[in-house]
Structures are given as structure tokens and as C-alpha cells.
Amino acid sequence: MNFNKIKSMHFPSDVYIGHDAILNIGSVVSKFLKSGDVLLITGENTYNIAGKKVLSNLNDFDVNVIIASRATRDSIKSIEESLKNRRSGIVLGVGGGSKIDIAKKIAYDLGIPFISVPTTPSHDGIASPRASIYDGKSVYSEEATMPSAIVADTSIMVLAPYRYVAAGAADVISNITAVLDWKLANRLKGEEFSSTAAVMSEYAGRELIERSSMIQPGLEESIWLVTKQILASGAAMAIAGSSRPASGSEHLFSHAIEILGPGSSIHGEQCAMGSLISMYLHGGDWELLKNTYRKIGLNTRAESYGIGREIAIKALSIAHRIRPSRYTILGESDLSYNVAERILSITGII
Numbered sequence: 001m002n003f004n005k006i007k008s009m010h011f012p013s014d015v016y017i018g019h020d021a022i023l024n025i026g027s028v029v030s031k032f033l034k035s036g037d038v039l040l041i042t043g044e045n046t047y048n049i050a051g052k053k054v055l056s057n058l059n060d061f062d063v064n065v066i067i068a069s070r071a072t073r074d075s076i077k078s079i080e081e082s083l084k085n086r087r088s089g090i091v092l093g094v095g096g097g098s099k100i101d102i103a104k105k106i107a108y109d110l111g112i113p114f115i116s117v118p119t120t121p122s123h124d125g126i127a128s129p130r131a132s133i134y135d136g137k138s139v140y141s142e143e144a145t146m147p148s149a150i151v152a153d154t155s156i157m158v159l160a161p162y163r164y165v166a167a168g169a170a171d172v173i174s175n176i177t178a179v180l181d182w183k184l185a186n187r188l189k190g191e192e193f194s195s196t197a198a199v200m201s202e203y204a205g206r207e208l209i210e211r212s213s214m215i216q217p218g219l220e221e222s223i224w225l226v227t228k229q230i231l232a233s234g235a236a237m238a239i240a241g242s243s244r245p246a247s248g249s250e251h252l253f254s255h256a257i258e259i260l261g262p263g264s265s266i267h268g269e270q271c272a273m274g275s276l277i278s279m280y281l282h283g284g285d286w287e288l289l290k291n292t293y294r295k296i297g298l299n300t301r302a303e304s305y306g307i308g309r310e311i312a313i314k315a316l317s318i319a320h321r322i323r324p325s326r327y328t329i330l331g332e333s334d335l336s337y338n339v340a341e342r343i344l345s346i347t348g349i350i
């Protein structure tokens with residue numbers, strides 16, 4: 001191993017998950033803010049859901065609130081432009097995956113601490129040092145700042161539509177196929193592999209399958225359960241130094257759907273469909289995954305999200321192109337129309 005390549009690993013030192021956790025936000029900011037003001041990145045909905053509560057706990061600080069949209073290179077650049085005459089000392093990401101990705105990327109660019117304040121357990125970027133950045137043509141997994149603290153208020157998160165909880169569980173369950181792809185890339189291409197990261201990541205997914213009967217609407221315990229495994233998934237990404245343990249061919253399918261742009265599915269729902277495809281191709285028990293998704297109330301039929309048959313076929317055919325450097329079971333060339341159609345039909349996605 002080349003020790004010169006090893007970067008220091010940073011993990012959140014303050015983790016608050018629970019009812020009214022948001023009341024800790026003032027002390028967390030005091031601890032990590034050395035100078036300058038607080039930059040609060042949030043979204044249109046999430047400002048009302050949690051941003052205002054965060055603000056009401058930060059009366060002692062100068063807070064610059066920015067309502068952001070998608071995590072694209074352009075949106076991040078334009079926020080950074082707007083900060084030129086300010087001295088931001090800490091970034092808070094208050095929202096779903098996209099707002100947290102924007103916040104952690106800006107913290108990275110400015111070299112200041114980042115605090116993660118999720119409003120849903122819909123994705124496993126809550127506690128990872130990676131940001132998924134879109135540019136219209138593709139999506140890149142970029143290095144970003146690991147949160148110094150996580151403030152996950154389950155009393156806020158439990159009010160989010162239940163589909164976000166199921167989607168977050170699916171994002172973690174799909175680690176199982178991501179790890180299969182990683183092992184494959186290690187065998188075929190000699191890609192560097194961390195057994196620790198792989199075991200943690202896969203275990204997080206398996207634990208959610210085993211305890212899937214506890215994932216139900218309106219239950220604060222469900223938020224706890226899913227968020228805990230999301231933290232394990234984020235730690236696995238930190239150990240690997242990439243999103244590899246949590247993102248394989250199932251994520252390529254998700255990103256392809258996102259880029260082709262149809263329908264109303266969210267990240268974890270796309271990953272759930274992708275994981276059926278991937279598990280089928282790996283020769284594994286894809287029906288166990290399907291039954292688990294059914295049990296937690298997550299639909300894996302493309303049409304239920306307004307994704308038409310032809311788009312689903314196209315997305316699967318071209319998914320490998322999204323990240324050519326990340327080898328997966330989808331291989332290195334487009335799947336033919338007939339092959340993609342067959343896989344999607346067998347797994348019941350179309």
C-alpha cells in the first residue's frame with residue numbers, strides 16, 4: 001500500500017439523533033464556528049419544515065440563509081459567487097440529499113466545517129464525505145467535507161412523507177448490490193477494495209432487510225432504524241474514500257433515470273429498481289429484495305412513477321456510460337434493446 005496516498009479520515013464527532021435533537025444546534029454551531037457567519041443552505045420546502053426551527057435556535061449568530069435547488073455545478077458556482085463579500089465560517093445543510101450535497105461541497109471549497117441537518121432519512125449522503133453533483137449530462141461523485149456534526153431530529157423527519165423513509169431504506173439496502181459490483185471490479189480489474197468498508201456497507205443493508213417489518217409509516221423508531229444504518233453507510237464511504245461501497249450498477253440505473261428526466265421517482269426508489277436488476281444479473285436473490293421493498297411499501301414498477309417502458313429500457317441500456325471508470329455488472333458497452341427489455345420484464349420493473 002502506498003501510504004503517501006492515504007488522506008486523513010474525518011468522522012463526525014457530535015451525533016444527535018432523536019426527538020428534539022434540533023435544540024442542540026446552537027451548542028453545535030458554537031463548538032465548530034471559529035469566526036465569521038453561519039451559512040444555512042436549505043430548500044423551498046425544507047426551509048419551512050426545519051430551516052425556520054434551526055434559525056430560531058441561532059439567535060446569537062449572523063446567519064446567511066440561501067434557498068438552493070438541485071446539486072449542479074452551476075448552482076454551486078453561483079452560490080459561491082454570491083458569498084464573495086462575506087466571511088462564512090460554517091455551513092449548515094438543512095434538507096434532503098440535494099441540499100446536504102450542496103452544503104458539504106461548498107464547505108469543502110471554502111475549507112470550513114459542515115453540519116448535516118437532514119429533514120428526511122431518504123438517502124445515505126447524510127453522513128458521507130462525498131457529494132453527487134449533476135451537470136445535465138452525467139453525475140459525478142466528488143470529494144466533499146464530512147460533517148463535523150449530525151443533527152437528525154426524528155420529530156421533524158417522521159413528518160416527511162413516508163415514501164422518503166422507504167426510499168432511504170432502499171438506498172441502504174442497495175449497498176448489497178453495490179458491494180457485489182465492487183468485488184467484481186476487484187476481481188476483473190484489480191480495483192482497490194476495502195473489506196472493512198464492504199462489510200459495514202453490506203451489513204447496514206442486511207440489517208434493514210432483517211428488520212423490515214419495523215419500517216412503517218408514522219413510526220419515529222423507523223426513522224431511528226433507517227438513520228442508524230445510513231450512518232454506517234456514510235462511514236463505509238469515508239473508509240473507502242469513495243462512494244463505491246454504496247453505489248454500483250443500481251446507482252448507475254438511478255442516475256440514468258435522473259438524467260433522462262422522466263417521472264417523479266426519487267433517488268432511493270430508483271436505486272430499489274436498480275438493485276433488482278443488478279441482483280438478477282449477479283445471479284442473486286432478487287426476489288428477496290423485491291419482497292422486502294413490497295413489505296416496506298416501496299413500489300418497483302417504473303410506470304407507477306410515470307417512467308415509460310421505452311425510457312426504462314433506454315436508461316438500462318446506457319447506464320454503464322454514466323461512470324465509465326466504475327466497473328459494474330453492466331459491463332462496458334450498451335445493453336441491446338432486447339436484453340434490457342428482458343431484464344426489466346423478468347424483474348417486474350416494466
Ligand SMILES: NC(=O)C1=CN([C@@H]2O[C@H](COP(=O)(O)OP(=O)(O)OC[C@H]3O[C@@H](n4cnc5c(N)ncnc54)[C@H](OP(=O)(O)O)[C@@H]3O)[C@@H](O)[C@H]2O)C=CC1
Pocket residue numbers: 042043044045046047049071095096097098099101119120122123124125126128130131132156157159160161167171243266267268
Ligand atoms: N452524497 C452522497 O453520498 C449521496 C447523495 N445522494 C443524493 O441525494 C439526492 C437524493 O436525496 P433526496 O432527499 O431523495 O432528494 P432531494 O434533496 O432532492 O429532496 C426531494 C424533495 O423532498 C423535499 N423534502 C425534503 N425533506 C422533506 C420533508 N421533511 N417533508 C417534505 N418534503 C421534504 C425536498 O424539498 P426542498 O425543495 O426543500 O429541497 C425536495 O423537494 C440525490 O441528488 C442523490 O444523488 C444520495 C445518496 C448519497
Ligand SMILES: O=C(CO)COP(=O)(O)O
Pocket residue numbers: 123124125130131132133139140141171243244246247251252
Ligand atoms: O447515492 C450514493 C450512495 O447511496 C452515492 O452516489 P453516487 O453514485 O453519486 O456516487
Ligand SMILES: [Zn+2]
Pocket residue numbers: 123124171246247251267271
Ligand atoms: Zn444512493
